[in-house]
Amino acid sequence: MNEETPAPPLYRMAVAVLALVGLLISTYLLLYKLNVMTTLLCGTGGCETVQASPWADFIGVPVPAWGVAGYLLILGLALAGLQPRLVDNRVLARMLLATATFAFAFSAYLTWVEAFLLKAWCRWCVASAIVATLIFIAALFELPALLRSRKPEG
Amino acid sequence: MPSRNRKAAAARGSNLKPFYWILAGVGLLGVLGIAWVTLGGSGQAAQQPVVISDTAFANAQELVKAAQGIKIGSDNAPIKMLVFSDFQCPACAVYGTQVEPNLKKEWIEPGKVQLTYYDFPLTQMHRWAFLAARAGRCANEQSKFWQFHDIMLSRQRSWSFATTAPIKDFEGYATEVGIDARAFRSCVNSDKYADVVSINQKLGNQLRINGTPALFMNGRLLGREWSDYGLLKARIEQEIGPSTPAAPATTNTQ
Numbered sequence: 354m355n356e357e358t359p360a361p362p363l364y365r366m367a368v369a370v371l372a373l374v375g376l377l378i379s380t381y382l383l384l385y386k387l388n389v390m391t392t393l394l395c396g397t398g399g400c401e402t403v404q405a406s407p408w409a410d411f412i413g414v415p416v417p418a419w420g421v422a423g424y425l426l427i428l429g430l431a432l433a434g435l436q437p438r439l440v441d442n443r444v445l446a447r448m449l450l451a452t453a454t455f456a457f458a459f460s461a462y463l464t465w466v467e468a469f470l471l472k473a474w475c476r477w478c479v480a481s482a483i484v485a486t487l488i489f490i491a492a493l494f495e496l497p498a499l500l501r502s503r504k505p506e507g
Numbered sequence: 508m509p510s511r512n513r514k515a516a517a518a519r520g521s522n523l524k525p526f527y528w529i530l531a532g533v534g535l536l537g538v539l540g541i542a543w544v545t546l547g548g549s550g551q552a553a554q555q556p557v558v559i560s561d562t563a564f565a566n567a568q569e570l571v572k573a574a575q576g577i578k579i580g581s582d583n584a585p586i587k588m589l590v591f592s593d594f595q596c597p598a599c600a601v602y603g604t605q606v607e608p609n610l611k612k613e614w615i616e617p618g619k620v621q622l623t624y625y626d627f628p629l630t631q632m633h634r635w636a637f638l639a640a641r642a643g644r645c646a647n648e649q650s651k652f653w654q655f656h657d658i659m660l661s662r663q664r665s666w667s668f669a670t671t672a673p674i675k676d677f678e679g680y681a682t683e684v685g686i687d688a689r690a691f692r693s694c695v696n697s698d699k700y701a702d703v704v705s706i707n708q709k710l711g712n713q714l715r716i717n718g719t720p721a722l723f724m725n726g727r728l729l730g731r732e733w734s735d736y737g738l739l740k741a742r743i744e745q746e747i748g749p750s751t752p753a754a755p756a757t758t759n760t761q
Contacts, residue, residue: 361526369530373530373534374533377534377538435526
């Protein structure tokens with residue numbers, strides 16, 4: 354084992370686990386959208402309303418499909434970022450932060466649609482928004498390293 | 508010192524195994540959860556009719572039997588009435604809250620009229636009608652159909668415009684009329700009675716019902732009597748004749 358190998362950052366582990374949770378939620382919602390399931394387990398949640406609304410598609414693609422793709426990308430980046438070779442890779446760190454920020458902004462937009470336009474809450478969508486928020490917070494830990502590396506290492 | 512840090516770091520770097528185990532555990536749990544829900548293990552509230560084949564019943568009697576009408580009143584009553592109703596239909600709420608209570612009090616309880624309830628949810632128009640009809644059947648399991656029926660119609664405005672399936676409202680009403688909430692919940696959150704309610708719709712269609720509530724009296728479809736107890740009363744008196752124990756007319760739809 355190479356002595357120079359840096360430690361895998363805990364926050365990336367957190368991002369990976371959260372992204373997996375998000376991926377599962379999105380997959381569940383996508384299965385519903387694709388009619389694999391006829392009814393969502395929502396309790397009184399408004400998943401049917403949300404999923405039947407004009408906002409259920411984004412650029413012609415169902416929102417849960419965007420979720421699946423986004424979380425897969427984040428999961429892939431986080432897992433790659435845990436590999437000793439890539440722990441200090443700045444491109445990867447930037448991509449991870451950018452993807453997490455985009456996912457967070459997209460979730461915020463969808464939550465805004467639910468709250469103000471549809472006035473219906475889908476618990477699973479809210480769960481996904483919480484996951485996206487947590488991923489964003491965890492991804493913010495990329496910042497110090499990204500900012501620090503502008504200066505020469507001491 | 509830095510060397511020791513690097514060694515520690517290297518040790519951690521090589522020790523991703525526990526993390527992968529956690530990740531695999533989360534993934535496995537999630538996949539199992541989705542599979543469980545997809546395969547219906549958790550129960551999902553059926554909200555749409557199922558297709559009832561035209562050849563499913565040999566004759567009208569079998570169809571009527573399968574529809575499992577819910578009766579109130581004496582089997583020996585000279586007048587047999589049927590009502591095809593939809594819990595989400597405002598006219599049914601008018602009939603159910605203003606006309607039917609009088610019918611029950613003055614004719615059903617004294618044993619002169621027997622009323623049989625059939626579901627006719629207008630699912631094209633009323634989003635929760637099918638679910639409500641199933642909920643009514645779930646209440647009937649606990650012999651509380653009529654109590655549940657009354658509260659569903661009197662509170663119709665509270666749940667009718669819900670943007671999401673008003674299962675919680677139904678549970679609340681069920682509890683109010685003394686239904687065991689747990690059994691009711693598991694009944695509603697399933698596809699139980701989806702077939703029975705669909706059979707009811709088929710029966711209604713075969714009887715050429717084009718609106719609800721549709722009242723039949725001794726086999727004949729009535730008109731606006733549902734909207735006015737005075738009209739209905741006059742019709743019953745006309746049917747039953749001046750002397751109360753008159754023989755009923757044909758009961759071919761019963």
